Amino acid sequence: MTHIRRGYLTAAVIGALWTVVIATSVAITMSFATGDAFRPSVLQALVMGAALGMVLLRVPQRGFAMAAAVALFALTLGAGFGPMLTDGVGPVALGIAALLAGLGTGWSLHVMFAEIRPGTLTRHEFEDAVIRFLTGFGYIFFTAIVAIPFYVMVMTSLKNQQQLVANPLDFSLDLTQGWGLFRSYYELFASYNFGTYMVNSLFISVMTVAITLLFSVPGAYAVARLRFKGQAVFSRSILLIYMVPIIVLALPIYIGFSMTGLRNTIFGILLIYPVTTIPVALYMLQGYFRGLPQEVEEAGLMDGLNRLQVIWKITLPLALPALASVSLYVFMIAWNEFLLAFMLLDDPSKFTLTRGIASLNSSEIPRQHLMAGAVVATVPIMALFLGLERFMTKGLTAGSVKG
Amino acid sequence: MSAVPPNGTTPLARREARLAWGLLAPTLVSVALVVVLPLLAIFWISFKPIGLADLRPPAPILRESVRGAGDDLRVEYRLRNSSQDIEVTGVTLSDTLPEGVALRGDLPAPCTLSGRDLTCPIGTIEGGYNERIIIPLVAEDADRTEELAESSLPTVSGQSDSILTNTTFTLDNFARIFDGDEFWGVFGVTLFYTVFGTIGALSVGLFAALLLNKSFRGQGILRGLYLFPYVAPIIAVAFSWLILFDPFSGSANALLIQMGVTNGAINFFGERPLALIMVTVFEIWRYFPLSFLFILARMQAIDTDMYEAADMDGASPFQKFWYLSLPQLLGILSVLFLLRFIWTFNKFDDIFLLTGGNAGTRTLTVNVYEQAFAVSNIGAGAAVAVVIFLCLLSFSVFFFKFMSREDGL
Incomplete structure (x- = not known):
């Protein structure tokens, strides 16, 4: 191992790989932002990156590192060869690309090389540099894979058909x-009834939350606090419900609803949705109830409250944060639910948002409408999520299984 | 009196148990109705030769019309069987004649008139039955003929043998789905999707958790961002992927061509091995946040003393990960693996929206839908559902053994 743990070799390899990473990501970013023809050249990026890495190892000052990298990218971009190749790109875009790539490469290589120096490295120093490289790569990789689909969704919804066909990469806005x-968006609400769908979705989701809480709070309290035969089995087996795939249930429910006339009714949907969320809500709540101090409730009992009064006046106020998490989580499940709405609703006046978007998926409806519908369904749940991230994360972790 | 604790059958304990079952009753009842009942139903249906069209049981259908005028005035009842091959028994037609009309001539065969009430006990009608029953009438007032048809609606009753409730059973559905190579093809696709989707989501989630397991500015924002794929509605992200990877005007193809990776457009979701790989990648992309969240929560609960001790002993970063973190995470990783395995096995929406089960991506769950609604054979769909359920039952036994040991969640 020691012969590859030489300072120069490590610096060269990391410099080469990192230059490829940066060249690729800047090329993709610039392409998506402007629609211009940027592309990375892996071979040249490897060679020049290796050279840059070795130079930066020698002169480790941060200012110098950034200046050198910017200079390298600016020169090569201007000259038409090097890590990034372009085709008919204006000088402003070239300048921005050179600055982005140069600063990105120079600054991060400076950070990655903080622990290494020329000569043989200790295992600790070597692995540290590798980890810094992997960390940088990880941030870029994850941010890209998460952001690109959402970026495409939002930008597509703001364009029109001709622009989309002319250059699929051009997401710049006029x-x-x-x-x-x-x-x-205007057309969705004006001529595709998205207002109704949104109201339906909101109503169904809120009702689902209410019914779920109504059923699961007493159940969770019983499992957490009261002693009865089968309590231990119960608290475990409640999650077994989640092992049953929805599609297996959806088929008999479809048959039953067709025969009883419950298909195409919001009432029918409200019969099903809460049951898919009650078990997980019960499981989450009973965990939380167990963590509450029992003494407070016992004091209440001593003072003459009965059990139901204890739940209402003592346990629930103490469990407000948990109720918030559970409500958010259930709301998310109901808002995002697609399969049952798709199978059970055919009447456009009863559609939920997800069902409404599915009806936009036809060759006659332009796809910016489809993407606008997707944005309309995504934004409320994202806003809730970002605003109440703390509760949501807790809810997701405690809810644990629903996928 | 010896000092033994009460053995749990005291009146107080009984009252507590009763209250507990009372509080649990709404949950139990609703779960029984919406989960257990359909499950039993699916077993029943899987042994029935039933198609989508059989959901409406055969019934007699009646249309009334007033024909002719004056001497030729008559009411025609057109009776037919809604089914082409199943008979309806005990068919009885009844109607009330309005005031001011009288019978002209004889009633047709089975009909009788008492007062103004007309009854025709027709009996059994065969499949495909379609006949007219003509009642000749004379009206006191010609203008009232219109009223004739509107004054009272005729009713018709009859029983038929619904295929859902009779005792005809068949093994055809199972024979059909196990017939040929198709089933094993579907099973293989399901296994590929499940195994690689689960392992992929876990490893990517582990990588993401390692990245964020340190505090720095913006850590909260990144954590929120990385959860987006999981929180967004499935339909929104699935369509975004479809548009991003569209073979004709998708940005991904344009990007790849511009970078010189490929010459022609790639049909990501429409070509045979590629489509399956793409839906698996989508599965990993959508569900890595869940694994990441759990692994991160577990990582932050690991005692830091251990790492300090390891630092004193000169352990390198990779050694610390391999010998300290990983063993600590093994419990949560195995629980997550089992849960995700079962859930990926159950997954339907993702593949249904991305490819509709075409191009070699048909999993067992998509096959349920395909058989029941595309081929219109509900029985065969139910049979696939039974197969899925039996697979899950065996996973669950395994899962419970682990769950009781790990108790990680």
């Missing part, structure tokens, strides 16, 4: 049209 950018 800001001069002002509110005209949002015409897909």
Whole structure:
């Protein structure tokens, strides 16, 4: 192992790989932002990155590292060879690309090389540099894979058909049209009834949360606090419900609803949705109830409250944070639910948002409308999620299984 | 009196148990109705030769019309069987004649008139039955003929043998789904999707958790961002992927061509091994946040003393990960693996939305839908559902053994 743990070799390899990473990500970013032809050249990026790495190992000052990298990218971009190749790109975009890539490469290589120096490295120093490289790569990789689909979703919804076909990569916005950018959204609400779908979705989700809490709070309290035969089995087996796939249930439910006339009714949907969420809500709540101090409840009992009063006046107020988590989680499940709505609802006036978006998926409806619908369904749940991230994360971890 | 604790059958304990079952009753009843009942139903249906069209039981259908005028005035009842091959028994037609009309001539065969009430006990009608029953009438007032048809609606009753409730059973559905190579093809696709989807989501989640297991500015924002794929509605992200990877005007193809990776457009979700790989990648992308969240929560609970001790002993970062973190995470990783395995096995929406089960991506769950609604054979769909359920039952036994040992969640 020691012969590959030489300072120069490590610096060269990391420099080469990192330059490829940066060249690729900047090329993709610039392509997606401007629609111009940027592409990385892996071979040249490897060679020049290796050279840059060795130079930066020699002169480790941060200012120098950034200046050297920016200079390298600016020169090669201007000259038409090197880590990034372009085709008919304006000088402004070239400048921005060189600056982005140069600063990204120089600054991060400086950080990665903090522990290494020329000569043989200890295992600790070597692995540290490798980990810094992997960390940097990880941040770029995850941010890219998460952000790109959502970026495409939002940007597509703001464009029109001709723009989309002309250059699928060009996501730059023509800001001069002002509110005209949002015409897909306007059309969804004006001629595709998305207002109704949204109201339906909201009503169904809120009702699902209410019914779920109504059923699961007493159940969770019983499992957490009261002694009865089968309590231990119960608290475990409640999760078994989640092993049953929805599609297996959906088929008989479809048959039963067709025969009883419950298909195509919001009432029918409200009969099913809460049951898919009650078990997980019960499981989450009973865990939380167990953590509450029992003495407070016993004091209440001593003072003459009965059990139901204890739940209402003592346990529930103490469990408010847990109730918030559970409510958010259940709301998310109900809002995002697709399969049952798709199978059970055919009447456009009863559609939920997810069912409404599915009905937009046809060749006659332009796809910026489809993406605008996707944005309309995504934004409320994201806003809730970001606003109440603390509760949501807790809810997701405690809810544990639902996928 | 010896000092033994009460053995749990005191009146107080009994009252507590009663209250507990009372509080649990709503949950138990609803779960029984929506989960257990359909499960029993699916077993029943899987042994029935039933198609989508059989969901409506055969019934007699009646249309009334007033024909002719004056001497030729008559009411025609057109009676037919809604089914082409199943008979309906005990068919009885009844109607009330309005005031001011009288019978002209004889009633047709089985009909009788008492007062104004007309009854025709027709009996059994065969499949495909379609006949007219003509009642000749004379009206006192010609203008009232219109009223004739509207004054009272005729009713018809009859029983039929619904295929859902009779005692005809068959093994055809199972024979059909196990017939040929198709089933094993579907099973193989399901296994590939499940195994690689689960392992992929776990490893990517582990990588993401390692990245975020340190505090720095923006850590909260990144954590929120990395959860997006899981929190967004499935339909929104599935369509975004479809548009991103569209073979004709997708950005991914444009990017790949521009970078010189490929010459022609790639049909990501429409070509045979590629489509399966893409849906598996989608599965990993959508569910890595869940594994990441759990692994991160477990990592932050690991005692830091251990790492300090390891630092004193000169352990390198990779050694610390391999010999300290990983063994600590093994419990949560195995629980997550089992849960995700079962859940991926159950997954339907993702593949249904991305490929509809085409191009070699049909899993067992998609096959349920395909058989029941595309081929219109509900019985065969139910049979696939039974196979899925039996697979899950065996996973669950395994899962419970682990769960009781790990108790990680």
